[in-house]
Amino acid sequence: MSGVCFSLLLLAAMGAAGAAALRRWAGWLAPLEQVAYGVPLGVVVASLALLAIAVAFGLSAAAVAVVGVASAAAALALRPERAALAAWPTAGRDWLARGAGRSLTAGLRKRWLGGGLVPALVIGAFAARWAVLWAGALVRTPAGLEAGHTYIWGDWSLHLGDVTSFAYGDNFPPQDTRFPGPPYAYHYLTSLTAAAMVKLGMTPWGALTLHSFLFSVLIALALYAFARRLTGSGGAATLTVPLFLLGGGLGWVLTVGAMNRSHDVLGTLLQHPWDTAAQSQANFTWPVVYYSLILPQRPYLYGLPLGLLILTLLFAAARTGKRGLYLGAGLVAGLLPFAHLGTLLALALITPFLFLLFPARNWAYFFGAWIAVAAPQLLTQAGGGGGLLHAIRPEVGWVAHPDPWPWFWLKNLGAFVPLLLLALAARDLLPRHSRRFLWAFMPIFVIANLVVFQPWDWDNTKVLVYWFLAVCILVSALLARVWRERRGAAFRLLLVGTVATMLLSGLLTDLNQLLGRDRHLLLTNEEMRLAALVRAETPPHALFAAGLQNNHPIPVLAGRRVLLGYPGWMWSHGYDYAQRQRDLGDIMAYAPDAPALIKQYGIGYVVIGPDELQELHANEPAYRARYPAVITTEHYAVFKVSGT
Numbered sequence: 001m002s003g004v005c006f007s008l009l010l011l012a013a014m015g016a017a018g019a020a021a022l023r024r025w026a027g028w029l030a031p032l033e034q035v036a037y038g039v040p041l042g043v044v045v046a047s048l049a050l051l052a053i054a055v056a057f058g059l060s061a062a063a064v065a066v067v068g069v070a071s072a073a074a075a076l077a078l079r080p081e082r083a084a085l086a087a088w089p090t091a092g093r094d095w096l097a098r099g100a101g102r103s104l105t106a107g108l109r110k111r112w113l114g115g116g117l118v119p120a121l122v123i124g125a126f127a128a129r130w131a132v133l134w135a136g137a138l139v140r141t142p143a144g145l146e147a148g149h150t151y152i153w154g155d156w157s158l159h160l161g162d163v164t165s166f167a168y169g170d171n172f173p174p175q176d177t178r179f180p181g182p183p184y185a186y187h188y189l190t191s192l193t194a195a196a197m198v199k200l201g202m203t204p205w206g207a208l209t210l211h212s213f214l215f216s217v218l219i220a221l222a223l224y225a226f227a228r229r230l231t232g233s234g235g236a237a238t239l240t241v242p243l244f245l246l247g248g249g250l251g252w253v254l255t256v257g258a259m260n261r262s263h264d265v266l267g268t269l270l271q272h273p274w275d276t277a278a279q280s281q282a283n284f285t286w287p288v289v290y291y292s293l294i295l296p297q298r299p300y301l302y303g304l305p306l307g308l309l310i311l312t313l314l315f316a317a318a319r320t321g322k323r324g325l326y327l328g329a330g331l332v333a334g335l336l337p338f339a340h341l342g343t344l345l346a347l348a349l350i351t352p353f354l355f356l357l358f359p360a361r362n363w364a365y366f367f368g369a370w371i372a373v374a375a376p377q378l379l380t381q382a383g384g385g386g387g388l389l390h391a392i393r394p395e396v397g398w399v400a401h402p403d404p405w406p407w408f409w410l411k412n413l414g415a416f417v418p419l420l421l422l423a424l425a426a427r428d429l430l431p432r433h434s435r436r437f438l439w440a441f442m443p444i445f446v447i448a449n450l451v452v453f454q455p456w457d458w459d460n461t462k463v464l465v466y467w468f469l470a471v472c473i474l475v476s477a478l479l480a481r482v483w484r485e486r487r488g489a490a491f492r493l494l495l496v497g498t499v500a501t502m503l504l505s506g507l508l509t510d511l512n513q514l515l516g517r518d519r520h521l522l523l524t525n526e527e528m529r530l531a532a533l534v535r536a537e538t539p540p541h542a543l544f545a546a547g548l549q550n551n552h553p554i555p556v557l558a559g560r561r562v563l564l565g566y567p568g569w570m571w572s573h574g575y576d577y578a579q580r581q582r583d584l585g586d587i588m589a590y591a592p593d594a595p596a597l598i599k600q601y602g603i604g605y606v607v608i609g610p611d612e613l614q615e616l617h618a619n620e621p622a623y624r625a626r627y628p629a630v631i632t633t634e635h636y637a638v639f640k641v642s643g644t
Helices: 002-025 031-057 061-078 082-112 117-135 150-167 189-199 204-231 234-246 252-262 265-271 276-281 289-294 300-320 323-333 341-357 363-382 405-413 416-425 432-439 442-448 457-485 489-514 525-537 553-558 567-572 578-589 594-601 610-615 620-626
Strands: 138-141 144-147 520-524 543-545 605-608 629-632 637-640
Touching: 002 031, 002 061, 002 189, 002 204, 031 061, 031 189, 031 204, 031 300, 061 189, 117 204, 117 234, 117 489, 138 204, 144 150, 144 525, 150 189, 150 204, 150 520, 150 553, 189 204, 189 300, 204 234, 204 289, 204 300, 204 432, 204 457, 234 289, 234 457, 234 489, 252 265, 252 489, 289 300, 289 457, 289 489, 300 323, 300 341, 300 432, 323 363, 341 363, 341 432, 341 442, 341 457, 405 416, 416 457, 432 457, 442 457, 457 489, 520 525, 520 553, 525 553, 525 629, 525 637, 543 578, 578 594, 578 605, 605 610, 605 620, 620 637
Parallel strands: 543 605
Antiparallel strands: 138 144, 144 520, 605 637, 629 637
């Protein structure tokens, strides 16, 4: 429990510095914007500072404490009303005398959420649901460590590995522990923040889930704040939040079909409300944003709020022409390479069109600051793999095949498609600047349907998600306007039904998770014990030859480097890993060149367990005859192959 408390204090101090900075230098932002954007900004800047300290001195609880204290001091120093702190006891007594609860509720509704109760209820409902979700996202069970969703099982083994490599493996300067050697070409800053929480006493899985819960709530607040600034409507902004996070297409018709076949509506909902395999087979590809992107791909926790802050600053800059706003947006954009490369790429596609729609000389300050801050980080990342640049290629129609392209998008987005066309045609739907601003997002759709930017073509969703955000804002503004102007019960019932079709796929996905239909064992108790023994009995920089499964305990929980990790990640990160995979096979089989390869790569330990025996045909008798088994469990043996 002390680890949780210290971690919350750390995040609060980091975030307070960012919120205070926005209040000092962007006081025109609403209080909600200062918090929803400022907290992630402060955490990102403080985490980058911690990265520099860790590279120089290592990551320790003392280093984390220094950053936390410095962040708290910065928050106090930046606070514009420091003199008011002296009057806090009197002000606090007056506030309590007026009725703390009534004052807090009124302030939340009027000053922060635009005066309505509905926004508070919607965002509060998301926060409550996420509290349940993240409480069960990664939990210890009698069998081991269990993941609460398929995508957590698949993606979080990578994030857990990053966290443990920082917390237990002294991975500084950072390199991919699953492909040691070059710099790390992935955006790992969220994992460094979680590793700091581990240093304060949390478990790696506890740090990840707490961090994800808190920043999920901030994302919901940021979405509301951004949509409200562009639309000026609390109703449209409120609707944007669920449409963006849970909106989807017509995939729910497969569940309806299953109900018809079973003649048991309730039983189908309770047993199997969402069939991911059937969805994929039917080519329902567009993701439910929260479950397919934000939940598994943790860099969105920083990328989305920073992206919305940058766009908010650019929106204000386009309206006022102020040089400082362009400069500030560029400086924040420069923080993205280690935080979220997907947001960086999306902004690289959006901002040229913003420049064309809002031409001004001061754009040079934005692009200049962005390049100056981001370029050194990108050059560092390009040293690791670099193959992502070679993955850019034309792919007309994206992943629509075998569906005709128009039908693919209609079935994947459902009512979003006709409503978007109506919203774009309605010239007076939004203020003029807001409408032009959102038009700059539309070319992303065209580009992403013609060009693929990464090895896995589905990863174009990382830029399309910003187009989808603009779609949700436009559609929400249209629906909110029609709701206000058409008061007939039948018409409003039709609107409610339309929104339900847009949310039903996301709600069924959510129900499937809530019912526990998508839980998977990530690590067994034996594998967790093996990882603990490896941490205790091997040096932090030791290199292991081990199996290639995504959830192997050595890279996931021991925090140690392996010669080669899960090939799916190596491919998607752009590494040329074919030769290393062949060499790993020779090492495991103890081929004639195995001793030379062990020496060439500097391998200290070889792990032989079920996966190594089955998939890599490991020659365990050869290793037992030649090397000592320094760690053994029921199904695993770790052989020391150097220094013997």
